[in-house]
Amino acid sequence: MEFIRNYPLFTIVLSLFSGVLCYMLKPAAAKIYTLVFEGLLIGMVGCVLFYVIVTGQPFTYVMGEFPAPWGNEIRAGILEAMIALLFLIVEICSISAGHRFLVIDMDESKRNLYFTLVNLMTAALMALVWTNDLFTGYVFLEILTLTSCGVLIVREIGRTTLAAVRYMILNLLGSGLFLLGVVLLYDLTGHLLMVPMRQTIAELARDPQVLPVLGVAVGILTIGLSIKSGLFPFHFWMPDTYGWASPTSAALLSSLVSKAYIFLLFKTYYRAIGIDVIEQLPIRNVLLVLGIGGIVVGSLQAIHTNNLNHMVAYSSAAQIGYIYMGIGLGTMAGYTAAMFHIMAHAITKSQLFVTTPRLAEVSGGTLKFQDLQGAGLKSKVAGLYFTLGAFSMIGIPIFAGFSSKLLFALAAVGQGSHKKIILVMLALAVSSMLNALYFVMTLIRIFTPEGKLEKDDLRHHHINYHLPMVLLTAANLMLGLKSDLVVSLIERGLSMFG
Amino acid sequence: MITHLWINNEEAVAIILFGIGFTMLLFQKNLLKKLIGMNIMDTGVFLFLASMGYIEGRKAPIITDGVMEAAAYINPVPAGLVLTGIVVSVSVTAIMLSLSVRLYKRYHTLNIDEMYERSRHAAEDR
Structure with missing residues (x-):
């Protein structure tokens, strides 16, 4: 052992x-x-x-x-x-x-x-x-x-x-x-290991003169990582x-x-800076607003684009927005929802990105929407797996996407501020609607028959393709149906984290 | 304010360098100028680390004359961090330069907007 x-x-x-x-x-x-x-x-x-x-x-x-x-x-x-x-x-x-x-x-x-x-x-x-x-x-x-x-x-x-x-x-x-953020924090605390750094910061944060300096260092570090992960308005490289x-x-x-x-970023907040210090800094609210901005703008751009892969990529920008919204809520329930959504999105998005090229392949090698008509019927297997992923993204119950949206809503209600409840609920409602709009539009498009159907060439789909897809779908369903188990594990993990 | 800046002049210069490099990396159209900006940005951080790590009157932490107390020596970690950072910066520069070469061969320009313009008309890029 x-x-x-x-x-x-x-x-x-x-x-x-x-x-x-x-x-x-x-x-x-x-x-x-x-x-x-x-x-x-x-x-x-x-x-x-x-x-x-x-x-x-x-x-x-x-x-x-x-x-x-x-x-x-x-x-x-x-x-x-x-x-x-x-x-x-x-x-x-x-x-x-x-x-x-x-x-x-x-x-x-x-x-x-x-x-x-x-x-x-x-x-x-x-x-x-x-x-x-x-x-x-x-x-x-x-x-x-x-x-x-x-x-x-x-x-x-x-x-x-x-x-x-x-x-x-x-x-x-x-x-x-x-790097600049890390160096500033090192300069302030003299430590690079997370636990000693947090202990020093807890002492420093009591001094009201040091708090703004700390805020700048944490802000720089946060902006750096949010650019890298594609938070709105830095998501334009994604498609x-x-x-x-x-x-x-x-x-x-x-x-x-x-x-x-x-x-x-999450680990830095929790373990290197300390969650109670983060609560005193304004960066949390910035993340909340940018997260919600990402959700709305990402979804709108996904509707506007003409390319299937670009649509899935913009939907990624929206999902990253969800995760930052959870971190921005700044409560235990918010962090749990963010962690859960990291898992739900990782499973779903990888499934979507490996099914879209097959849909393109059967429609003459293009990902343009007008050429994708009937692609889901030409390759039923890819169509089926794409549909399952899309259902999770929309947030149909029993899939992972539904559980994470529910968790975000519960997290918003759980914290005190009325403004934030309204903001988060509105964002969830609008984005669910927009998600449904563009994914359902795509599903209708790929399942509308066009011309004569050739038989789906099953040679393309051997076990190397089916097994991972079934595994991802199973993981998706597990996150959706057994979400309470996963959530309790995440909560235990978070309590160990500090 | 001015006196504070003057006392910490090395740090102030480091942050200014960081800002110059950052804006160059973000706003220059020419790929090579972008890369130069990135190197200036990293150099700013290294200058910041190196100046923070040095305390006047103290020596490198190698015991030669039998002085054992820690107050006589500087902390060697910032210098180590600078070295690590330089290695990272060099490897990133190398990969970016090789990408620039590949793009120049294809589009015959180093202007990134021009490259986008030309890529739209290229048939093979769908």
């Missing part, structure tokens, strides 16, 4: 090692190796989750045996283990289901490099989830940025490269601001980036990478 305490570090180090190994393997071997390796990681993280649930205590792994104010630490609690498990499951599903399109998008001789990038990305994701040190967070944040740029440019058409450059520029602005990327890359970027940044 005690040996499990090493697993979080193993997930990081072994992923880095696998990255190097995949460089030397043949493409087919690299794919099989990566899938098996991800399975192993899922087993390990599952063990960690089981261990922290059974012991009821988070544990800290001290690297190099230097005690707390010095050295570097990894920490594992219920919440970290849950998020890590979710990331790995979504990753393995996206890789398996999107591989067929990767073969089309990438040259055979370079395909093993894609798995090198994916493994390095896994290492960065795991490090961001487990780390207990802000500067380690910064370093792996940059590694995540570089690898996500890498998985983006594997499709060698001009639009993708342009999208990647734009994505990188925005991300570099975000990284620069995050090009997700729309032109290879499906697996789009799924990984939208479901995992942006969520990892949000999780790091």
Whole structure:
């Protein structure tokens, strides 16, 4: 049992090692190796989750045996283990289901490099989830940025490269601001480890002269991470980036990478700054307003666009808005809802991004709405999986999207301020309506018959495609039907977090 | 206010550099100028860290003359952070330069707006 305490570090180090190994393997071997390796990681993280649930205590792994104010630490609690498990499951599903399109998008001789990038990305994701040190967070944040740029440019058409450059520029602005924020906090407190930093900040915050300085540092850090995760008004890179990327890359970027940044922000708030200090700072309300802005503007732009992938990407912007709205509410229920929505959205969005290319494929290789007529009938399998994902996005009961909207509404009612209740309820109502509008429009479009139907070529859908899709749908339904179980786990995780 | 700025002149310059780099990265149209801006921005942060980490009259934390108390030495961590930051900055610059080369070969310009304009007319990009 005690040996499990090493697993979080193993997930990081072994992923880095696998990255190097995949460089030397043949493409087919690299794919099989990566899938098996991800399975192993899922087993390990599952063990960690089981261990922290059974012991009821988070544990800290001290690297190099230097005690707390010095050295570097990894920490594992219920919440970290849950998020890590979710990331790995979504990753393995996206890789398996999107591989067929990767073969089309990438040259055979370079395909093993894609798995090198994916493994390095896994290492960065795991490090961001487990780390207990802000500067380690910064370093792996940059590694995540570089690898996500890498998985983006594997499709060698001009639009993708342009999208990647734009994505990188925005991300570099975000990284620069995050670094400045971390450096300012280090300057104020003298610590980089999260727990000593929080203790020092709790003392500093009593001084009314220091509080504005603290507010500036936290604000800079928050703006940096919100640019990187695509919060309104920094979401305009999303449609090009997700729309032109290879499906697996789009799924990984939208479901995992942006969520990892949000999780790091959340972790910084909770563990490095302290939630009671955050409550005194104005940044919470800014996040609430920008989150609601993202929900409304993202949904409107999704209606306005003419391209299926762009629509799904704009809907991502709206969903990121939901998560920030939950953080902006600033109550326990709000944070729980935000965490729940991270999971619900990661599962749903990856499913949508690996079904849309198949719909495009059967309609002559285009994602324009007018050409997609009847695509869901030409490929019934992709149509079915797209419908299931769309139902979750709209918020039909029994799917995950419904539970998270319910949680946001409950969180809004639970906190005292009337203004915020009205604001959040309005945003939820408007966005649910808009979501329903554009997804139902798309569903009607793809299920309206056109011309003579050819038989769905089932050879395209073998087990590598069905299994991950069924798994994602099952996870979606589990989050929808058993939401109370997940919520209670998140609440336990949050209480361990502080 | 002015005296405070004068006392902390290195930090003030660092933040100004950060601002210059940030606006360049955001608003310049030319890709190479954007990259130069990014490097200025990072340099600003490094200057901030380095000037914060240095305390006048103290020495590098290497014991040569038997002085053991901590007050005689500076904290080595900020210097370590600067080094790490430089490594990150160099690798990001490298990947961005290689992307710029790829884009220049395709669109024969470094102006990012012009690239978008040309990409719309390119047939292969749908």
